[in-house]
Amino acid sequence: MHAPVDEVRLTSLAHGGGCGCKLAPAVLQDLLSEMPRSAPFANLLVGTETADDAAVWDLDGTTSIIATTDFFMPMVDDPHTFGRIAATNAISDVYAMGGTPIFALAIVGMPIDKMDPADICQILAGGASICAEAGIPVAGGHSIDCPEPVYGLAVIGTCATSRIKRNSSARAGDALILTKGIGIGVYSAAIKKDRLSDRAYEEMVASTTLLNRIGPRLAANAAVSAVTDVTGFGILGHSLEMSRGAGASVQLYLEALPLLDEAAALAQEGCVTGASHRNWNSYSDAVTLPDDLADWQRHLLTDPQTSGGLLVAVASEEAEKLVGDIRGSGFPRAAIVGCVEAGAPGVRVVKQRKPV
Numbered sequence: 240m241h242a243p244v245d246e247v248r249l250t251s252l253a254h255g256g257g258c259g260c261k262l263a264p265a266v267l268q269d270l271l272s273e274m275p276r277s278a279p280f281a282n283l284l285v286g287t288e289t290a291d292d293a294a295v296w297d298l299d300g301t302t303s304i305i306a307t308t309d310f311f312m313p314m315v316d317d318p319h320t321f322g323r324i325a326a327t328n329a330i331s332d333v334y335a336m337g338g339t340p341i342f343a344l345a346i347v348g349m350p351i352d353k354m355d356p357a358d359i360c361q362i363l364a365g366g367a368s369i370c371a372e373a374g375i376p377v378a379g380g381h382s383i384d385c386p387e388p389v390y391g392l393a394v395i396g397t398c399a400t401s402r403i404k405r406n407s408s409a410r411a412g413d414a415l416i417l418t419k420g421i422g423i424g425v426y427s428a429a430i431k432k433d434r435l436s437d438r439a440y441e442e443m444v445a446s447t448t449l450l451n452r453i454g455p456r457l458a459a460n461a462a463v464s465a466v467t468d469v470t471g472f473g474i475l476g477h478s479l480e481m482s483r484g485a486g487a488s489v490q491l492y493l494e495a496l497p498l499l500d501e502a503a504a505l506a507q508e509g510c511v512t513g514a515s516h517r518n519w520n521s522y523s524d525a526v527t528l529p530d531d532l533a534d535w536q537r538h539l540l541t542d543p544q545t546s547g548g549l550l551v552a553v554a555s556e557e558a559e560k561l562v563g564d565i566r567g568s569g570f571p572r573a574a575i576v577g578c579v580e581a582g583a584p585g586v587r588v589v590k591q592r593k594p595v
Contacts, residue, residue, distance in 0.1 A: 249321060250431065252353060253312035253387045284400070285336070289407040289484045292335040292467055295398075303400045307332035310346045310391020314427045314545060315444070318358040322365025324447040325390045328470070328546035330373050333396035334451040335468040335549055337404040337458025340396040343370050345380030348389035362390050373450055402458040406467035406477075407484025409552035413464055415489070415577035416562055418453070418570040419446055419548025421474055421539055422502025429501075429510040439501045446499065447546040453568050454549065462557040469547035473518050475540045477550055478577065478586050479525055485552075488582035491540075492592040493529070497572040498539065506535040506542075514543040527587040540588065548572075552579055 280286075284303060285295035293307035309329035313321040326343070333340045345366060349359050367377050370392075377392075409415075426443045429435035435443075457463050465485065469477045474496065482489040518541040528537065548570070553561050558575050565573040575592070 249313045249316045249318060249358070249388065252350060284403060285405060289405065290480045291406050292332040293338075295336060295403055297400050301400055303398050303403055305333050305336050305338040305396040305398055306393070308346065308391065308393040310389055311545070312387055312389055315430065318361035319365040320444055320448075322362040322367075322390060323369050324444070324546055326366035326369035326392055327448050327450055329392035330369070330394050331451045331468045331470075331546060333394050334454030335404070335406075335466050336396075336398060337402050337454055337466065338396035338398035339455050340373055340375045340394050342375050342378040342395055344393040345377050345382075346389070346391045346393060347380060347382035348385030348387075349382070350386055350388060351384050354388065362388075366390065366392065369448065369450070373452065398455070398458065404454075404458050404463065404466040405484070406465055406481050409465040409481050409485040409487065409579045411487050411579055411581040412555055413552040413579040414555040414558035414575050415478070415491075415579065416551040416553060416558060416565065416573060417469065417474065417497060417548050417576045418451070418551070418565055418573045419449070419469075419544075420497045420499045420502070420572040421469075421542060421544065421547075422499035422506075423447060423544045423547065424473075424512045424515060424542040425502045425505045425510050425539070426499065427545070428512050429505050432510060434505065434508070434510060436501065439499070442499055449546075449569070451549050453565060453570065456568070457549070457551055460553070460557075460561070462554040462561070463551060464554070465552040467550050469544050469550050471514060471543040471545075473515070473541040473543055474550070474576070475526055475586055475588075476518055476522055479522055479584075481550065481552065482579075482586055483584045485579060486584060488580045488584065489577055489586045490580055491577040491586060491588045492575075492590075493532075493536065493588055494591050495574055495576050496539070497574050497576075502539060502542075503535070506538050511535075511538040512543055515541045518543065525585045527585065529588060529590055532588070
């Protein structure tokens with residue numbers, strides 16, 4: 240799990256790690272508010288207006304191109320594993336739009352005076368191995384000498400235009416399904432404190448290197464109205480983006496949220512990231528929590544997920560069947576975690592799902 244004592248730990252070279260490095264939602268919103276609008280480009284179906292997962296360009300009314308980029312600093316010390324996690328996370332944005340990736344470009348920034356070149360090669364090899372699992376080549380990229388290690392991908396994919404799944408098209412009455420467990424940020428914080436068990440480390444790596452390749456199948460399902468992936472803003476932040484995009488309210492069921500095995504215990508011990516605090520400060524005014532919610536539970540709701548699961552809005556009558564299909568496709572923690580309701584945008588967290 241850790242680097243040998245005579246080597247520099249990869250995580251010690253970075254001030255943050257994984258999707259916990261993302262700018263806080265409020266900061267990002269302010270920055271994007273200064274961006275010129277994309278309205279003159281009729282073929283740009285998805286741009287910056289709805290905080291979606293990737294850009295989408297309609298080629299001919301039949302096929303669309305999906306483009307995304309994602310990169311961050313290491314959250315683990317093993318360079319090959321870091322490369323695998325970063326690549327899985329980057330490719331996920333294409334899957335979240337319902338697309339199929341076709342190739343990737345590497346984004347590489349390394350402190351060449353502090354790192355063994357062999358470790359840099361292992362980062363690149365780890366990323367390439369995940370791209371091979373996804374059936375795509377790393378077709379090029381760009382590298383710079385950087386004060387902290389940074390790695391990720393720009394990924395290009397395709398999708399039938401009629402099957403593009405936005406994060407903004409959920410419907411009142413839909414159920415919400417989450418495909419992976421929550422707690423990656425908590426585990427990452429525990430690594431920094433040397434408090435993550437070997438078993439939990441293996442669980443984290445298994446989750447963060449599991450490709451969200453079910454995305455195209457979800458896109459082909461007419462009952463599915465919206466999809467997004469849950470990453471740096473936590474389940475609360477990405478549910479809120481879905482809520483605002485749809486112009487509807489989202490309710491989350493606290494006790495239904497799938498957690499990684501040691502996430503609750505570690506959160507109670509104070510293993511939380513700075514990003515969890517920044518997330519809450521950014522969007523707390525749009526969230527209603529139970530009065531008796533403990534701080535550690537709130538931190539799980541705002542916990543930044545690296546290479547997290549897909550949040551899927553689906554017609555409620557099809558939700559149980561879809562959960563079964565998703566679990567059977569290699570996502571055993573998939574669960575119904577909430578619903579979309581008519582009402583003003585915002586997220587309300589309740590303890591349990593009401594009986595139907």
